[in-house]
Amino acid sequence: MSTLSKEEIERRLEQLDGWEYVDGALETSFEFKDFKDAFSVMTRIAFECEAQNHHPDWSNVYNSLNIRLNTHDANGVTEKDFKLAKSIEEIIESE
Amino acid sequence: MSTLSKEEIERRLEQLDGWEYVDGALETSFEFKDFKDAFSVMTRIAFECEAQNHHPDWSNVYNSLNIRLNTHDANGVTEKDFKLAKSIEEIIESE
Numbered sequence: 098m099s100t101l102s103k104e105e106i107e108r109r110l111e112q113l114d115g116w117e118y119v120d121g122a123l124e125t126s127f128e129f130k131d132f133k134d135a136f137s138v139m140t141r142i143a144f145e146c147e148a149q150n151h152h153p154d155w156s157n158v159y160n161s162l163n164i165r166l167n168t169h170d171a172n173g174v175t176e177k178d179f180k181l182a183k184s185i186e187e188i189i190e191s192e
Numbered sequence: 193m194s195t196l197s198k199e200e201i202e203r204r205l206e207q208l209d210g211w212e213y214v215d216g217a218l219e220t221s222f223e224f225k226d227f228k229d230a231f232s233v234m235t236r237i238a239f240e241c242e243a244q245n246h247h248p249d250w251s252n253v254y255n256s257l258n259i260r261l262n263t264h265d266a267n268g269v270t271e272k273d274f275k276l277a278k279s280i281e282e283i284i285e286s287e
Contacts, residue, residue: 132247136238143231152227156251 100173122167195268217262
């Protein structure tokens with residue numbers, strides 16, 4: 098899978114809500130009511146990641162969640178990252 | 193809850209396996225077989241955190257998990273961190 102150019106990444110980011118291109122990855126952060134809510138959403142995301150066989154670099158502190166997506170094998174951002182970003186957005190919007 | 197001194201922290205760390213005192217927190221890292229195994233363990237830890245009402249600063253990339261524990265309210269490491277560290281150790285050893 099080939100990496101996307103910076104221009105292509107910026108163009109596609111316009112179709113997503115709240116994601117940025119930071120240090121070579123698509124990045125976003127969310128805040129939830131509490132830890133339980135944050136981890137519940139993480140669990141839903143985890144199943145989707147497994148289904149897509151693509152995994153985030155993510156961190157959680159209590160009610161906050163930070164997610165970074167890139168494609169290690171390709172050493173950049175690919176279609177796989179945008180597909181997963183869109184799925185994550187849909188999971189969070191459905192809350 | 194009062195913070196523990198550096199000496200007290202170092203003394204207690206000897207009773208744990210693989211934890212270090214780094215930048216004001218108890219820290220450890222684990223590697224699992226794959227993402228599914230890592231997230232399964234995270235889920236068991238999450239339930240224990242909720243039960244103890246104490247939560248980690250943690251991050252995951254595929255099969256690796258990094259955990260940092262300190263007590264934000266007390267601005268340091270307290271008994272609560274050692275209690276949770278011990279529980280996390282038991283969860284991981286039971287795998």
